[in-house]
Amino acid sequence: MRPLVLGLWSGLTFQTRQMTRSVDSYFALVGAPFHTVVFLSMVLYSGRTDLASYTVIAPTLMTLWTAALMFSGEMISEDRENGRLEPLVASPLSFPALVFGRLCGAMLISVPAFVLAIGVAGVFFGHWVTVHHPVVFVLAAVTTALSTAATATALSALFIVAPGARIVQNTLSMPMFLLSGVMVPVALFPGWLEGLSRVLYLSWGADLMRDALAPGPVESAAFRLAMVVLLGALALAFGSATLVRFLRRARAEGTLSRV
Amino acid sequence: MCALEITQLRRVYRRRGGEESEALRGIDLEVTRGEVHGLLGPNGAGKTTLCKIISTVLLPTSGTVRVLGHDVVTDSARVKESLGIVFGGDKGAYDRLTARQNLAFWAGAYGLTGARRRRRVDELLERVGLKGRAEERVGSFSRGMKQRLHLARGLVRDPGVLILDEPTVGMDPVAAHDFRALVGELRGNGTTILMTTHDMAEAAALSDRVSLIDQGRLVLTESPDTVGRLVSSYERVDAGNVPDPLRERLAAMPGVVSVRRVGRAVTRVETDDPDATLAVLRELVEAGIGDVSRSTPDLEEVYLHLVGRRGMAVDG
Numbered sequence: 001m002r003p004l005v006l007g008l009w010s011g012l013t014f015q016t017r018q019m020t021r022s023v024d025s026y027f028a029l030v031g032a033p034f035h036t037v038v039f040l041s042m043v044l045y046s047g048r049t050d051l052a053s054y055t056v057i058a059p060t061l062m063t064l065w066t067a068a069l070m071f072s073g074e075m076i077s078e079d080r081e082n083g084r085l086e087p088l089v090a091s092p093l094s095f096p097a098l099v100f101g102r103l104c105g106a107m108l109i110s111v112p113a114f115v116l117a118i119g120v121a122g123v124f125f126g127h128w129v130t131v132h133h134p135v136v137f138v139l140a141a142v143t144t145a146l147s148t149a150a151t152a153t154a155l156s157a158l159f160i161v162a163p164g165a166r167i168v169q170n171t172l173s174m175p176m177f178l179l180s181g182v183m184v185p186v187a188l189f190p191g192w193l194e195g196l197s198r199v200l201y202l203s204w205g206a207d208l209m210r211d212a213l214a215p216g217p218v219e220s221a222a223f224r225l226a227m228v229v230l231l232g233a234l235a236l237a238f239g240s241a242t243l244v245r246f247l248r249r250a251r252a253e254g255t256l257s258r259v
Numbered sequence: 260m261c262a263l264e265i266t267q268l269r270r271v272y273r274r275r276g277g278e279e280s281e282a283l284r285g286i287d288l289e290v291t292r293g294e295v296h297g298l299l300g301p302n303g304a305g306k307t308t309l310c311k312i313i314s315t316v317l318l319p320t321s322g323t324v325r326v327l328g329h330d331v332v333t334d335s336a337r338v339k340e341s342l343g344i345v346f347g348g349d350k351g352a353y354d355r356l357t358a359r360q361n362l363a364f365w366a367g368a369y370g371l372t373g374a375r376r377r378r379r380v381d382e383l384l385e386r387v388g389l390k391g392r393a394e395e396r397v398g399s400f401s402r403g404m405k406q407r408l409h410l411a412r413g414l415v416r417d418p419g420v421l422i423l424d425e426p427t428v429g430m431d432p433v434a435a436h437d438f439r440a441l442v443g444e445l446r447g448n449g450t451t452i453l454m455t456t457h458d459m460a461e462a463a464a465l466s467d468r469v470s471l472i473d474q475g476r477l478v479l480t481e482s483p484d485t486v487g488r489l490v491s492s493y494e495r496v497d498a499g500n501v502p503d504p505l506r507e508r509l510a511a512m513p514g515v516v517s518v519r520r521v522g523r524a525v526t527r528v529e530t531d532d533p534d535a536t537l538a539v540l541r542e543l544v545e546a547g548i549g550d551v552s553r554s555t556p557d558l559e560e561v562y563l564h565l566v567g568r569r570g571m572a573v574d575g
Contacts, residue, residue, distance in 0.1 A: 082351070
């Protein structure tokens with residue numbers, strides 16, 4: 001238990017500190033205001049002002065996923081290239097927990113993304129978002145961010161086990177945005193596609209966050225939160241097992257420090 | 260009691276194409292608690308491989324390694340708790356963070372929190388001479404300063420056993436002197452240290468015992484005094500303008516280890532027997548060679564005798 005706590009806490013505190021010192025950690029934020037402008041313009045042009053609140057959720061979740069892809073692709077490789085992987089593995093902390101902790105820290109980037117999206121919608125379009133179900137919204141946002149970190153842990157394991165996968169890293173964004181209903185609500189998809197999207201934690205998280213902004217009651221909030229957590233936990237279990245297997249193989253082959 | 264017990268340790272690397280290279284070939288070594296043990300060897304001898312196996316970052320092919328009684332393979336969690344590691348080179352730090360932040364991260368990784376962590380970080384920064392640069396980004400540090408930081412990282416948990424892999428590479432003479440003083444302090448505190456180095460003088464000055472490793476085998480493990488006696492058993496005679504026929508006669512004499520040119524006109528004759536040295540001197544004087552001097556080789560030359568002269572060749 002101690003290695004897990006050490007890894008998680010060290011990773012979280014380290015990443016937040018690291019992010020205050022490196023501007024490039026915030027590259028994922030650049031798209032948020034522009035996406036808000038595009039989505040909100042489309043919604044207002046088509047006269048669907050009832051969907052206006054949705055347009056601040058999309059840029060927030062897109063930033064979250066972009067950051068997840070960015071950090072999961074770089075984190076372990078950078079440690080390996082800079083001679084840090086061996087001392088990290090030789091320390092008492094759990095390495096998968098460290099990676100997950102760092103990615104949880106990286107997910108804090110969604111907070112300024114949300115603020116930016118709300119600000120753009122309010123200042124430039126006069127549309128100020130109201131959160132009608134704040135408790136559900138906060139719970140949905142936190143569990144979605146944690147599940148994104150968990151999924152990014154699985155991706156980081158995948159990228160380190162199969163370095164070739166990093167080539168397609170950037171192409172993973174658009175399918176994820178579409179399938180998870182971040183840009184278009186899943187309920188508007190054809191039936192077969194909706195079934196597929198329900199395998200993704202982000203579709204549950206995005207729907208729940210949008211519903212929390214609407215004035216009507218939020219149906220089955222506990223079940224939907226549980227689905228976000230369950231799918232995130234599965235991704236974390238896969239990522240941790242893959243990382244442990246990678247470390248074992250690298251220690252056996254002597255390739256831990258080899259890039 | 261043993262701090263480090265290494266038994267029949269072998270490590271084989273498999274390269275692409277199936278070719279195998281044996282980095283460690285049945286190493287047996289015991290290091291007692293509180294001992295400072297120097298491990299000497301050329302590049303590719305197996306020093307770093309041995310350190311990595313002890314540090315749990317590399318698995319042995321066969322054999323066992325125990326750190327304070329804990330097996331590095333089956334009980335690696337306990338080994339990690341009691342081990343401090345300083346790998347060589349200037350890599351290994353987070354360049355965008357300050358020295359203090361780096362150390363705070365590693366102290367956290369070893370379970371220190373709150374005021375205890377802050378105190379320990381302050382102590383270590385002071386101890387390795389980085390207190391005045393504690394708030395600067397490590398990316399701006401020289402190689403020697405990064406080495407000091409690595410040393411501090413290895414000490415965050417007050418380890419029972421400290422592995423130092425080429426710790427003074429890149430340090431300036433003043434920093435290297437401070438490092439030696441620090442090792443002396445750690446020895447006084449009862450820390451067991453295994454230190455790899457190329458520097459014979461450093462190994463002799465700091466170590467209770469010295470092991471010479473070559474091509475994955477331990478050539479010898481002795482105290483620096485014994486190694487010193489070994490040094491004194493070798494002698495060398497330098498002579499100017501020795502003609503080739505005389506060089507050939509000298510090379511054939513019993514007790515002569517080698518005859519080689521060390522300068523344009525200087526021939527060096529190395530012996531492993533004082534009687535042979537006298538015979539060589541007599542032969543040179545009788546041949547009319549007046550430019551003759553006699554001396555003992557340093558540890559490095561003895562080391563070269565033991566492991567052979569392979570020049571810059573690195574073992575595969």
